[in-house]
Amino acid sequence: MSHKAASFFGHSFRKASGRTAYQVLLLLAGLPLHLFTYFSYIRNGRDRQYTSMLNSVQSGLADRGQKEKWLEEYKDQLERKQKFFRENVSPADIHREAEKLADEKLSAESKRISEMRLEQTGQKKETYFSYFQSLLQKPAFLVVSFIPGFFMYVLLFLMSNPFILYIAERLVQSVGVIIGVAVLVFTILYISPFDPATNILGESATQEQISNFNRLHGLDLSYWQQLWNALKGIATFDLGSSFAGNEDVAASISNKFPVTLTIALFSVIMAIVIAIPVGILSATRPNSFLDYSFMFIALIGLSIPNFWQGLIFILGFSIHLNWLPATYSPGHALSLIMPVVVLGTALTASIARMMRSSLLEIINEDYIITARAKGLSYAQTLWRHAIGNAMIPVVTVIGLLFGGMLGGAAVTEKVFNIRGIGSYIVDKQFIPDIPAIMGGVVYIAITISLVNLLIDILYALLDPRIRSKIDHS
Structure with a gap:
């Protein structure tokens, strides 16, 4: 050495x-x-x-x-x-x-x-x-x-x-968040007034049958023993079997989660492709007819309920025009179009409005005025200095809304008969089917944590102040 x-x-x-x-x-x-x-x-x-x-x-x-x-x-x-x-x-x-x-x-x-x-x-x-x-x-x-x-x-x-250390710290924080989510969800299910044995076996079940059911699924154990078993199952990827149907939870989620994730990813891509240019055009032409038109359409997009928009799409594009299938079919790409558009409409509107407001704020900053005074053209100032800084809050909105889409896609999935993770959790929560709900929520929490990690990395790439702080930490 x-x-x-x-x-x-x-x-x-x-x-x-x-x-x-x-x-x-x-x-x-x-x-x-x-x-x-x-x-x-x-x-x-x-x-x-x-x-x-x-x-x-x-x-x-x-x-x-x-x-x-x-x-x-x-x-x-x-x-x-x-x-x-x-x-x-x-x-x-x-x-x-x-x-x-x-x-x-x-x-x-x-x-x-x-x-x-x-x-x-x-x-x-x-x-x-x-x-x-x-x-x-x-x-x-x-x-x-x-x-x-x-x-x-x-x-x-x-x-x-410093950059590797920054990512490692965020990964450790993500693990803490996932454990916290698992503990919180399990506690809520544990104190829930719903009785899984009664809901599955029916009101006519005898006390002996209920006792056997609770013993079979470990529901007769103490809170701490059940919590430990749940956390151990998550750590070892052995989520057990669901109370209803005795299905393997890990296999069920691995079949349903990719569908929801695919729809959410395509919705985000659609939103970014449409909303970013719309927000830039609106910000560069404030108070113009184009600006008012775009923001009015965005306001409508934010106001439309998902289930109503989905039903209107089915009525128009499936029943009357017969262009697209009314329900989702695995392997059929056209059946993804309507769910993606319905789920991405509100996201597109939110990103467009945030991009417009963020860019309007940035282009009035002193350093932008200084750049123009030094001889840079409007387009050079916009693309070199303004848009990159304006994207920082937009990235935050994209990450937060993407997480909400994973957990809140149940309505859209129900409308289009999609057997995704959102509808799966909703169907299981009224039993409550603890292994199935825990597995679904943890999968969503892991995905959201990874998305937040990606956002933190994008922050460091977009904001030189964060890079400087990382280098000197």
Whole structure:
């Protein structure tokens, strides 16, 4: 290992160990190595300068009779306390307690004075992390420790790249969000007044049948046991079987989720292709006939209910014109057109209005006026400086609405007889079929978390302020 590599890992370790969470990760990743170096740190006399100064200060305080002074003060306090509360305490016990308090006072005061002197001289108290960092600066140590500390060095290499670290942090946050969603949904289903056994077996079911059903599906267990089983199933991708129909939940969701995801993705693509140019045209011609027309159409798009628009489409394009199939058929591309348009109408309207308002705000900023004053044409200013910055809030709206489309597509799926994840969850929630609902919600939460991660990455690409913050974090 060269001095350059040693310097690189030493700098990366110093930067990463500034945060407690990263310290824990580095300790766990290189645990065998850290166990050895920590014992070495203790055996070699950790913080030798600090320990020497501490002993010197303690000796100085003791030589000046400070400990005896504190001892007499504590003895006087304890004797007055004994008399006030009329306690029966022997003089030996009082002396022993006073000596203990005086020793603690001497130790605390010695530490305070030692740390203050080190700070005044510009020196810092040596810690294990500073000791380990000094070892990393040595190429020979890197060679010896590379195998036992392999995972730690890989982690340090990844942490040295701010953008990779930024993505990793967002992934960890996404895992936390998914766990939180799972716990919240399970808790709501657990306290729900609906009884799965009664709803599935019917009102005529005997108590023995209900008890057998609850025992078979683990509903007789405590809240914490059921929650743990649910979270364990999600972590291992073993979602179990549904209460109704005894279907494999993972297989059912894997068949239904791609349909909803496909419709949502095509709806977003349609919305972006139409809404972004419309928003730009409206913003560049404010208060014109074109602007008013586009925004009026967008307002209509926001106001139309999905189910009504879907029924009108079926009536017009399927029944009267016979252009498109009325219901969805797997593998039939034309059957996707109407659901995509219905689901994407409100999204298109929202993005167009947001793009217009965001771009109008940007083109009136001082830096845009300065760019024009420097001689850039209107088109150059618009495409180089305005549109990129205006896209930042638009990206946020797209991500939020896309997440809403995945969970809220049930109405559109019902209208067009689409067996997607939205209608699947709606059908199961009135039982309530806990494994099926948990699986569907978690799939949606994972997808939304990945979309939010993509949005964060787009933020970093679009906004130089965020890139600068990432680089200097």
